[in-house]
Amino acid sequence: METQRIRVYQDLMGANDEWAQKTRTLLREKNLVLLNIIGSAGCGKTTLLEKTVQSLKDKVRFAVLEGDIETTRDAERLAPLGIPVSQLLTSGACHLEAKLVHYALSDLPLDKLDVVLVENVGNLVCPAEFDIGEDAKVAFLSVTEGEDKPLKYPLLFREAKALVLSKIDLLPYLPFSLQACLEYVHQVNANLPIFQVSSLHNTGLKEWFDWICLLRE
Amino acid sequence: METQRIRVYQDLMGANDEWAQKTRTLLREKNLVLLNIIGSAGCGKTTLLEKTVQSLKDKVRFAVLEGDIETTRDAERLAPLGIPVSQLLTSGACHLEAKLVHYALSDLPLDKLDVVLVENVGNLVCPAEFDIGEDAKVAFLSVTEGEDKPLKYPLLFREAKALVLSKIDLLPYLPFSLQACLEYVHQVNANLPIFQVSSLHNTGLKEWFDWICLLRE
Numbered sequence: 001m002e003t004q005r006i007r008v009y010q011d012l013m014g015a016n017d018e019w020a021q022k023t024r025t026l027l028r029e030k031n032l033v034l035l036n037i038i039g040s041a042g043c044g045k046t047t048l049l050e051k052t053v054q055s056l057k058d059k060v061r062f063a064v065l066e067g068d069i070e071t072t073r074d075a076e077r078l079a080p081l082g083i084p085v086s087q088l089l090t091s092g093a094c095h096l097e098a099k100l101v102h103y104a105l106s107d108l109p110l111d112k113l114d115v116v117l118v119e120n121v122g123n124l125v126c127p128a129e130f131d132i133g134e135d136a137k138v139a140f141l142s143v144t145e146g147e148d149k150p151l152k153y154p155l156l157f158r159e160a161k162a163l164v165l166s167k168i169d170l171l172p173y174l175p176f177s178l179q180a181c182l183e184y185v186h187q188v189n190a191n192l193p194i195f196q197v198s199s200l201h202n203t204g205l206k207e208w209f210d211w212i213c214l215l216r217e
Numbered sequence: 218m219e220t221q222r223i224r225v226y227q228d229l230m231g232a233n234d235e236w237a238q239k240t241r242t243l244l245r246e247k248n249l250v251l252l253n254i255i256g257s258a259g260c261g262k263t264t265l266l267e268k269t270v271q272s273l274k275d276k277v278r279f280a281v282l283e284g285d286i287e288t289t290r291d292a293e294r295l296a297p298l299g300i301p302v303s304q305l306l307t308s309g310a311c312h313l314e315a316k317l318v319h320y321a322l323s324d325l326p327l328d329k330l331d332v333v334l335v336e337n338v339g340n341l342v343c344p345a346e347f348d349i350g351e352d353a354k355v356a357f358l359s360v361t362e363g364e365d366k367p368l369k370y371p372l373l374f375r376e377a378k379a380l381v382l383s384k385i386d387l388l389p390y391l392p393f394s395l396q397a398c399l400e401y402v403h404q405v406n407a408n409l410p411i412f413q414v415s416s417l418h419n420t421g422l423k424e425w426f427d428w429i430c431l432l433r434e
Contacts, residue, residue, distance in 0.1 A: 040257045040258055040259070040339075040341075040362070041257055041341045041342075041362055041363075041366055041369065041370060042257070042359070042361060042362025042363040042366055043362075068369060069342065069369065069370060070368070070369060070370075070371060071365075071368055071369055073365055073368065073369065092346075092372075094311065094340070094342035094343045121342065122257075122341065122342075122366075122369070122370070123311070123340055123341070123342050123343075124257075124258045124339065124340070125258075125286065125311035125338065125339075125340050125343075126311045126340075126342075126343065129309075142259070142361060144259060144359060144361035144384065144387070145257070145258055145259025145260075146258075146259040148288075148290055149258055149259055149339075151287070151288055151290070152258065152285060152286065152287060152288055152290065152339070153258060153286060153287075153339070154287060155309075167361065169390070170361070170387060170390055170391075173386070173387055173390060174387075175417065200392065
């Protein structure tokens with residue numbers, strides 16, 4: 001019983017990794033960058049993606065794939081920006097898998113794009129475990145979540161190529177030690193670039209935008 | 218291949234439900250109440266549990282089981298309160314399963330307890346899918362997470378017997394519609410009791426404490 005359970009799990013992950021590899025091949029063929037955006041529900045992922053597309057869409061040709069368990073609310077928020085947006089519904093699963101991303105990616109006008117932003121299901125944990133063929137995972141952490149999260153959920157912070165520390169306008173009202181948070185992040189991932197951002201107050205966005213623009217080089 | 222995959226999943230869930238049933242039997246034998254506390258990482262679960270135990274421990278004999286992926290930080294926060302506290306580490310899994318809860322519960326001094334508070338792994342999604350033998354799931358939603366979460370992650374809100382809407386002291390600084398949030402919650406679960414709470418400012422705690430005290434009756 002135990003042996004069978006492990007074998008099936010490996011089959012599933014093996015299939016996921018094969019789809020992720022197909023996506024990588026497709027991205028290289030089309031000279032595209034794909035970011036896997038991961039963070040808790042309500043940490044500000046969609047809002048920063050809206051701001052990013054609004055500000056950079058004359059320089060960078062974006063598409064967005066919105067991962068959710070139910071509803072098309074997030075895709076509806078981004079569609080008015082005039083870029084290709086698709087909603088990926090996971091039917092209950094708490095993370096995106098590579099096959100669904102690959103299908104949705106293949107339907108995009110890839111020759112007319114530079115960067116594909118994939119917003120994963122709102123969850124700090126499971127999405128970090130599934131390769132979707134991305135060039136980089138971007139971790140999001142809202143300061144409202146507490147400074148200890150990099151220690152409690154280290155996988156995402158270890159795997160990420162950038163961290164967006166969001167909602168920093170709320171720092172005056174929170175028992176949150178920014179210094180401790182930065183130390184914890186660097187304990188887990190010593191060289192992780194950290195963007196301290198408030199989308200609501202337009203704080204710290206330029207550094208994040210510059211990082212996005214540099215991805216294409 | 219497809220058939221085999223489904224069979225194994227059912228076996229796993231079947232085993233989980235058997236352990237949950239053993240826990241229910243044990244709880245009835247010992248006249249105990251067990252709450253399964255579920256919400257995103259950093260939504261204020263541990264802080265409200267600290268306040269709850271501090272305020273009620275002369276009336277209610279509590280124990281706490283702290284579910285986390287890594288670290289014993291949350292158990293260390295609660296241990297100074299002088300009640301039985303155990304840390305349940307899931308080794309990577311994003312939710313508690315019934316077997317681990319049953320083992321930890323069995324090691325508690327059950328004849329000297331009234332209420333066992335189980336804080337699940339910080340995650341709005343997967344923990345709602347796993348029965349751990351609880352009398353009630355309690356959903357936590359921080360107002361920093363946005364008012365649309367009951368629609369986007371309905372399972373937890375549908376299954377819960379109470380909702381703690383936390384961090385309401387931050388409402389003046391957030392683009393959060395309380396009215397819309399309450400409407401969305403009631404679309405999913407018409408009669409769900411909602412406690413609007415700020416642990417930091419000691420707001421709304423009395424109604425929550427009263428609900429906890431009523432559980433024993």
